[in-house]
Amino acid sequence: MFSLLHGLWNHVFSKTEFRVLILGVDKAGKTTLLEKLKSIYLKGEGLPHDRIGPTVGLNIGRIEDANVKLVFWDLGGQPGLRTIWEKYYDEAHAIVYVIDSASASTFEDAKSALEKVLRHEDLQEAPLLVFANKQDLPASVTEEELDRHLHLKEFDERPYMFVAGSAYDGEGEPWHSGKAAAL
Numbered sequence: 001m002f003s004l005l006h007g008l009w010n011h012v013f014s015k016t017e018f019r020v021l022i023l024g025v026d027k028a029g030k031t032t033l034l035e036k037l038k039s040i041y042l043k044g045e046g047l048p049h050d051r052i053g054p055t056v057g058l059n060i061g062r063i064e065d066a067n068v069k070l071v072f073w074d075l076g077g078q079p080g081l082r083t084i085w086e087k088y089y090d091e092a093h094a095i096v097y098v099i100d101s102a103s104a105s106t107f108e109d110a111k112s113a114l115e116k117v118l119r120h121e122d123l124q125e126a127p128l129l130v131f132a133n134k135q136d137l138p139a140s141v142t143e144e145e146l147d148r149h150l151h152l153k154e155f156d157e158r159p160y161m162f163v164a165g166s167a168y169d170g171e172g173e174p175w176h177s178g179k180a181a182a183l
Contacts, residue, residue, distance in 0.1 A: 015069040019091050023117060024098035025110045026077040029133040033098055033167035034061045034074045040170065041065065057081070072096075082113060089122035096129045099146070101164065102137040107149040114150070118158070127159035136166035 022030045041063045059074040073092070075085050095117065099110050114130075117123060130152065134140055143164065147153065152162060165172015 015064060015067050017069040017071060018093040019071045019073065019088075020094045020096060021085070021088055021092045022072055022074040022096045022098065023085060023113070024077050025100075025106055025113055026079075027103075028077060028098040028100045028106070028110070029167045030074050030077060030098045031055050031059055033096070033131060033133065034059060034072055036167050036170050037061065037063065037072070055081075057084070077113075085117065086120065086122075089120055092123065092126055094127050094129070095123065096131055098131045098133050098167070099150070100134050101132040101141050101146060102134040102139040104139075104141065104149070107146075111150045118155070124158075128155060128161075130155075130160065130162045131167070131172075132162065132164040133167050135164045135172065136169055140164075 022034055024030050038061050055074060055076040057076055061072040061074065063070045063072070073088055075081065075088065097114050097117070100106055118128070130150075132140075132143070132146055141149075143152075143162070163172050
């Protein structure tokens with residue numbers, strides 16, 4: 001009888017958990033995005049911008065709403081730290097890839113790192129959100145310019161969405177999406 005009640009309790013009050021990787025090259029704004037999400041959905045619990053430093057390893061953020069629990073893994077983007085990304089792939093349900101849209105000098109590195117992530121067999125079914133960050137800066141590029149550098153339209157085989165915005169101020173708009181756009 002106890003196990004039946006325990007199972008019923010868990011079913012009624014359990015939350016589905018999804019693990020989301022936040023990836024991108026160094027200084028793209030991954031941690032700033034995570035902290036902005038936390039401040040919005042956890043009512044001010046995110047770090048202030050002046051306390052955010054480079055990620056060495058991993059930052060974890062948890063957001064719960066209704067029957068869903070999102071666990072964000074923000075992984076460091078320095079070239080030496082990208083080797084640990086693969087350790088998280090098999091448990092990930094989705095990818096948020098952050099690009100510094102105001103730093104054209106990093107586009108080639110960002111493209112290369114993203115291609116490597118998307119080719120990994122553990123992430124073949126994972127939906128993708130590409131976040132073109134730092135749109136609040138004057139040097140940020142448009143969707144068309146970023147597409148020329150990254151060939152964004154090549155993601156037609158997986159659910160994806162592109163959003164241009166600013167993790168700093170929380171502003172942003174979707175550009176376009178492909179397939180089912182299940183994010």
